[in-house]
Amino acid sequence: MEKQNSLKKKTISGLLWSFGDLVGNQGGQFIIQIVLARMLLPEDFGLIGMILIFVAISNSITDSGFTQALIREQKVTQTDYSTVFYFNIAVSLFIYAVLYLAAPAISSFYSQPELTMLIRVLSIGVIINSFAIIPRAMFTKEVNFKVQAKVNLTASVASGVLAVGAAFAGLGVWSLVIRQLTMNAVQSLFLSLSRKWLPSLAFSWKSFKRLFGFGWKLLVSGLIDTIYNNIFFLIIGKQYSARSLGFYTNASKFSDVAAQTLTATLQRVTYPVLSSLQEDENRIKQAFRKIIKLSGFIIFPIMAGIAAIAGPLIHLVLGEQWAGMVIYFQLLCIAGMLYPIHALNLNILQVRGRSDLFLYLEIAKMVVLSLLIFLAIWFKLGIMGLVGVIVLDSYVALYFNTYFSAREISYSIKEQIKDLLPMYLVSLAMGFAVYMAGEYLFESDLWKLLFQISLGIALYIAISKLLRIQELTIIFDLLKPMLKKISFAKSSDIKKV
Structure with a gap:
């Protein structure tokens, strides 16, 4: 104990x-x-x-x-x-x-x-x-x-x-x-x-x-994954202008701020922790399930919400010269909703020492991505088509990742979908409502942004509470000690005065 x-x-x-x-x-x-x-x-x-x-x-x-x-x-x-x-x-x-x-x-x-x-x-x-x-x-x-x-x-x-x-x-x-x-x-x-x-x-x-x-x-699979994640820089840079690639580059960097921050946090911490549990079948499954549900609860609304406020956010923060990156940014945020889920499932393969499966998995995903890229170029879908491929591929790749990790810890694809689907649908609904509210209620980018963020947070908490999603309670329980400390500190300062 x-x-x-x-x-x-x-x-x-x-x-x-x-x-x-x-x-x-x-x-x-x-x-x-x-x-x-x-x-x-x-x-x-x-x-x-x-x-x-x-x-x-x-x-x-x-x-x-x-x-x-x-x-x-x-x-x-x-x-x-x-x-x-x-x-x-x-x-x-x-x-x-x-x-x-x-x-x-x-x-x-x-x-x-x-x-x-x-x-x-x-x-x-x-x-x-x-x-x-x-x-x-x-x-x-x-x-x-x-x-x-x-x-x-x-x-x-x-x-x-x-x-x-x-x-x-x-x-x-x-x-x-x-x-x-x-x-x-x-x-x-x-x-x-x-x-x-x-x-x-x-x-x-x-x-x-x-x-x-x-x-x-892991080296070979890492190389495949690196090519897999950066191939669009190569294609857009070769086929289109440096300006177009500049829009895509910054759209990618800004969408990564939220998605990759949480993904990297989870991956860095859960890998050594899960590695220490690798001999205990039941504990590793329970720990993984809790981590993946909490990850989805946090990352899904963040990415959906950022996609919804992309227009006013980019106009206000970067200026009109970057307006061309808005649609790329929105699509990359939708793809980024699944990044932590990908990373956590891949962590299981490494924890289990199945670097062989890790390699085969990356090869399979690379084949699928290559096919999708070929089709986008063949049908001359342009940069929008290529970015659309990223979104589609993120969802296709999820099947591959969950399939193999499920075999290692007896946590099936069906179970993962069942655990994650409610918060995923709530996040999309919240994002859509936030986007529509911003389109029709305000002209000022600043007021539009402030209203959309407030509305998004309120909606997500309210719907999660209504549907009794357990992760909301977990988040509040984690925040309570911090809030008590802040409250105690403030009261102490007042007494001193």
Whole structure:
């Protein structure tokens, strides 16, 4: 019982700090992104968008699945960590050399001459990131996100200030490069200093083979997933203008603020926690079911609500020059409603050590996505068709993810749908009502936005209470201690006066 309570406290603490980390980090980056969007052109963001897939693939190869392998291992030695560290550094240097030499060819592919130097400079971040892999894995394995939260917030603020200064100085697209490299450097430096870990002068082939035996399947599936998530940057950048890609790039970034923040929080915390329960069939199923229901209850209304207020939100925050991204943003928010559910189901496969299924699953989803993209291009559906493919694919992929995880913990697709469907339908109904209210009741974007947000929160709570959705009670129970502390603090201040 004591062990169970300890695990519960560790999980809650990890969730709170991880969520605080991602909210602070993403929130800081969101604000910086807004400032930069007002100072730069959509074309500047489009140029960076063209490079994203290459940088993302490079980071996946550098990690090579070792992070997840280290987190999953019950006992990890200094030799294990040192072996992975040296491998990561060596691979990052090799990848940078490849990107440096390939930069002119990539530039030619997009017909954008300025990309050559942008790639060569931005890719330095791959090497910098490799130094942070081990410290980050250590903190994550311990479900310690407090230090990571502080480091990420510091990196977000420092990189944002420098980027805004560079944009103000007229450096254009290079301000985005400065932002990314500063972020990488600050994170790597402070994580390393906080951990105070140094590698031994040792490299063990035995450690490498053991960890890579689990990690290589995650590497391949991670590469497929990276391509899967970034292929649209490549296609839009090649087929359409840098301006169009700029709209899509920022729509993707802004929709990710909510969806990926919660997804990453859940994935980072639940993976080490569920890993510790991997031998207990009943406990892992019950824990997973509670997590997935609570995730749906929170993320569904947030994404549906953001999609509903997209018009006034973008006009007010970014300005009229970004009006072209509204529809992309709305569609990506609808697709993003399912991201946490995808991530949690995939976590089960990793916890169970089924990296083989993880790999087969990614291959199957990639085949489906390729077919959908081919059809969208064949029928000349344009960018709207491609973004529509993302939405459709998100729902198709859910079937694949839930099917395989259901086999591992006896939590069927039917059970998951039954648990999630009520809150999903309530969220869509709320979103539709909020959108329609904004269309007809106000002219001012500010008043429209304030009214829509208030209406959305009130509607969702009221309908959830009416339908007796249990997760509403859980949320209130979690908030009660915090509200009591705030109330006590206020009363104490009044007495002092």
